[in-house]
Amino acid sequence: MKTVRKDLLKRRKSADIRKENLQLILTVAEQRFAEFGYNGTTISSIAEQAKLPKSNILYYFKTKEVLYKEVLSQILKIWMVDMEEMTADQHPREALRHYILLKIKQSRDHSNASRIFASELLHGAPFLREKLQTDLKTQFIKTCQVFREWIAKQWMNPVSPEHLLFMIWSSTQAYADYGLQSSILMGKEELDDDDFETGADLLTHLVLRGCGIKLL
Amino acid sequence: MKTVRKDLLKRRKSADIRKENLQLILTVAEQRFAEFGYNGTTISSIAEQAKLPKSNILYYFKTKEVLYKEVLSQILKIWMVDMEEMTADQHPREALRHYILLKIKQSRDHSNASRIFASELLHGAPFLREKLQTDLKTQFIKTCQVFREWIAKQWMNPVSPEHLLFMIWSSTQAYADYGLQSSILMGKEELDDDDFETGADLLTHLVLRGCGIKLL
């Protein structure tokens, strides 16, 4: 295999090799961690699936913990981006609708990342605590502030910003976390596009109506 | 210790011993599994916390898997009870409000159980799949049917029963699963009674208004 590649595609530069392997390992690791959790995932199993020897994984990531943290840090970024887009000058009708849609899409498109994040929280966020207390908290406070301004402008009813945000997070997150349960209960192999759409619609509707936001 | 107990409380009967120890082990195991997951929990750590020798745990539960399954099966029961209470002849206003309240209380009072359940689902429900497909699915279908009848009676808008139920599950469940995250973000040690109440109120409000159920 490798010799073939070498012959066909010339020799790979060191920098490329590094980049490719890092990416490969991170991708595979994300899959495994999502499915089996931190303790349930072995370096060997990652190696096997990546078709690399175990030692090679350890060459790029000194320890399993380092690898896991690397995976995690990428996830938190993804998780926070969408929130930044909501600003006080937007109308909550569009802003919330948009945010909910993005968040549900994320559950579909980055299901592994979402699940790792959830699992981490579930078990007390041992590796993520600090970042939660700093990065995410900052963003959280900002977003709550946006909600408060919307309330001040009487664009929405005075609901608790914190709890509203939790509620949106959990409901959207659920399409990743509990996607399996849902599909089992509905007798499907997997949730389909329609499910994600119905979910997004329902949630948007509940939130907008529940917060007394005019639907236009 | 033991000799003291024996002297003070007479000798314990075999049956009692069995019952007490089983209960003790199950309780401790639930704590550990909730905090560290299946793979992250060692029999030794359970033994240590229960102040029993490891062998004694293995005496009552042949394997770790057996113990875990026993913990799980108790959980699913708890998880399903509340749902049964909703029936078509009740008005959704009271029925849903009541259900949401119970479910959130459950997140508070049985936080460990809730988290184990969540973790199990998150990782593909390896030990629970069957029971989901049978017991829970049956109840799920029943409850969706109740929702449909409410819709037929025009007591609520025609929303997707399945997705509505998912949404209630995830939002209430969140107070157990993400309780830690929430408290970190709000700068508290723990979620307090007030939080649970605010959460329940908000969610109830969103659901009732969002489903067009008259608030009285």
Next chain:
DNA sequence: CAACTAGCTGACCATTAGGTCAACAAGTTT
């Protein structure tokens, strides 16, 4: 109280997992 059963436990074992290392191969630089 003798025979029996249930509860208890330390010593032991096999497997596995994370991680090290030394030696070699492949790229890079001068």
Next chain:
DNA sequence: AAACTTGTTGACCTAATGGTCAGCTAGTTG
């Protein structure tokens, strides 16, 4: 192409973990 850096890997080590077992003690029963 020699010297050097980066990438690769199998063999090896150590610690932990799930689980067994033989022998013990404590309750039960005829």
